[in-house]
Amino acid sequence: MSLAATHAILTTPLNRQSVEGELTHIADWWVKHSVDHVNGGFYGEIDFVAQPLSDANKGVILNSRILWFFSEMALKDDSAQYKTLAIRAFEYLLAHFDDKEHGGAYWEVAFDGRLLQGKKQTYAQCFCIYALCSYFRLTADPLALEKAVSYFNLVEQNARDVKCGGDIEACSKDWSSISDYRLSDKDLNFPKSMNTHLHVLEAYSALYQVHKTAQTEEALRHIIDVFQFHIICHKSAHLKLFFDMQWRDQSQTYSFGHDIEASWLLWESACVLGDKRVMGKLKPIIIDLARACLDEAIGDAGQVCDEFIFSSRKRVSTSYWWVQAEALVGFMNAFALTKDEKYKAACQPIWAFIQQYHIDSVHGEWHWLASQDQDTDSRIYKAGFWKAPYHNGRAMMELQRLLGQS
Numbered sequence: 190m191s192l193a194a195t196h197a198i199l200t201t202p203l204n205r206q207s208v209e210g211e212l213t214h215i216a217d218w219w220v221k222h223s224v225d226h227v228n229g230g231f232y233g234e235i236d237f238v239a240q241p242l243s244d245a246n247k248g249v250i251l252n253s254r255i256l257w258f259f260s261e262m263a264l265k266d267d268s269a270q271y272k273t274l275a276i277r278a279f280e281y282l283l284a285h286f287d288d289k290e291h292g293g294a295y296w297e298v299a300f301d302g303r304l305l306q307g308k309k310q311t312y313a314q315c316f317c318i319y320a321l322c323s324y325f326r327l328t329a330d331p332l333a334l335e336k337a338v339s340y341f342n343l344v345e346q347n348a349r350d351v352k353c354g355g356d357i358e359a360c361s362k363d364w365s366s367i368s369d370y371r372l373s374d375k376d377l378n379f380p381k382s383m384n385t386h387l388h389v390l391e392a393y394s395a396l397y398q399v400h401k402t403a404q405t406e407e408a409l410r411h412i413i414d415v416f417q418f419h420i421i422c423h424k425s426a427h428l429k430l431f432f433d434m435q436w437r438d439q440s441q442t443y444s445f446g447h448d449i450e451a452s453w454l455l456w457e458s459a460c461v462l463g464d465k466r467v468m469g470k471l472k473p474i475i476i477d478l479a480r481a482c483l484d485e486a487i488g489d490a491g492q493v494c495d496e497f498i499f500s501s502r503k504r505v506s507t508s509y510w511w512v513q514a515e516a517l518v519g520f521m522n523a524f525a526l527t528k529d530e531k532y533k534a535a536c537q538p539i540w541a542f543i544q545q546y547h548i549d550s551v552h553g554e555w556h557w558l559a560s561q562d563q564d565t566d567s568r569i570y571k572a573g574f575w576k577a578p579y580h581n582g583r584a585m586m587e588l589q590r591l592l593g594q595s
Contacts (some may be wrong), residue, residue: 203250203517203594211548212585216262218553220270222571228301230281231255236547237568239552244300245573249286251391253294253316254577256282258401260323261586272327279324280332282317287336291363293343307362311348312372312385314340315392322395334400341396344389353435355381355415356389356406373554373575379439380540381432383420386412409462413471418457421474426481443497445486446512449519450477453587456522471595472526479523480514483535490546492559510576514545514584521591522538555581 201207220238221230231252233245256278263271285302286294288309294317297306321337325331347364348356357380358370371378372385376478393409419436420428430440452475459468485504490496492508493516517536524532547557549571557569557576570576 191382200541200544203537203588203592207540208585209500210589211587212415212582214548215554215582215585216258216271217256219255219572220274222553224274224277225300230277230285230302232572233300233574234569234570235572237552239554242477244299245287246299247302248297248306248574249282249294249313250316251572251574251577252278252286253283253320253505254579257316257320257323258578258582259561260320260327260585264323264327265586273325275324279318280331282320283332285338286317288362289336293340293364295362303345308367309343309347309360309362309364310372310385311344311356311358313386314348315345315388318392319388319395322392322399325399336402337396339395341405341408345404350434354411355386355419355432355436355594357434358382358385377439377441379431380434381436383428383430383444383447383451386415386420387447387454390416390458391454394454394461397461400556409458410464410467413455413458413462413467416451417474417503421451421478423474425480426477428478434475436502443498445482445493446509446515448478449482449493449512450515452482453478453515453519453522456526476523476527479519479532483520483523483531487535487538490542490561491535492542492546493539507562508542508546510543510547510555510557510559511580513539513547514555517543518584518587520589521588524539525594527589550576 204477222235222241226234227243230247232241233247233251234242236242248257250456256275259271259275259278262268285298288307292310294315295304296310296313299305309464312588318337318340321333325337338510340387342357343364350357359367361367368381369378376382390412393405393412397405397409421430422429427443428451429438430442430444431450432439456475459471480491486493488506492506493512494506495509495512496505498505503590515541520532520535546561554571556563
């Protein structure tokens with residue numbers, strides 16, 4: 190039986206008041222449900238009806254994203270409660286995920302903090318950098334910046350491909366080579382991916398804002414170039430997803446959510462760099478990414494569809510929470526750059542879809558899958574290894590800024 194609402198949900202217009210209200214709802218949910226008072230830090234998983242799984246393993250992606258979220262919320266609202274939770278996340282990260290012997294962040298620990306998987310995913314190191322930079326901006330704690338710079342140096346020394354450019358996906362615990370590069374079981378096993386580079390870009394932009402050096406500037410410029418010369422397919426205006434070491438494309442799909450997410454993150458990085466030449470080169474590329482997403486990805490209910498599969502030539506209309514959140518930001522960013530009303534107009538149906546099918550008015554937070562795409566046998570956690578207050582929380586923050594400009 191589908192979990193789609195059997196009655197109409199009254200939706201609100203997309204404006205600063207509505208996104209501020211939703212951001213408060215998201216933050217309140219994580220304050221109320223996520224803290225693990227028994228084993229420390231935050232629960233590794235919280236189920237569909239907001240019940241914690243006290244023995245669930247804890248992943249560094251969830252924990253770093255929680256650190257980022259509460260740091261940003263405390264910066265935004267000057268809230269002692271949010272700052273306390275940011276400190277809790279920072280202390281847990283350093284106590285249980287930080288590798289004191291080899292450096293960098295472990296991938297996964299048990300519910301009680303015991304190490305389970307020590308591999309060094311570049312993606313994970315960069316989410317830690319991203320979060321630590323926000324925490325440093327909040328607290329001015331020199332240890333946070335020290336760790337962010339340390340993780341950055343480790344990525345540059347061990348993951349950067351000095352011959353062909355970009356970064357490899359993963360290393361072993363001691364930073365030696367590894368055969369299984371994958372972030373998750375659904376990923377292809379190739380040494381380079383768009384997804385990892387997108388979050389290297391994000392992390393290096395954050396680090397450059399708090400630690401402007403020749404090295405951090407060169408690294409940020411390098412990642413922007415990687416997108417321009419290797420990852421973006423300029424003919425189709427989509428991102429290529431997987432690559433071998435020589436950047437030969439191994440992709441099997443287009444990912445509409447990553448296309449639109451990359452469009453605004455690339456622009457953010459160019460603005461952080463502050464180089465007008467780079468901004469001038471990127472602007473038409475960014476607009477092309479947003480235009481292609483608008484032209485090709487909008488589903489029958491106004492949502493952004495998940496992907497296009499090359500082999501079947503079919504578009505998959507399934508809706509994931511993060512795709513809708515990133516689409517709101519990406520289209521509003523495209524509107525800010527072009528003043529073309531079609532991008533702004535696309536946001537209201539997406540926002541209505543989110544309210545109708547993703548926001549859980551009973552148990553709180555957002556459904557992983559839109560309720561119309563779920564059934565009673567496919568209920569996915571509200572918080573877990575891959576779901577944090579990052580995509581939806583950040584979208585609400587970015588929308589407040591963008592709607593203030595419109």
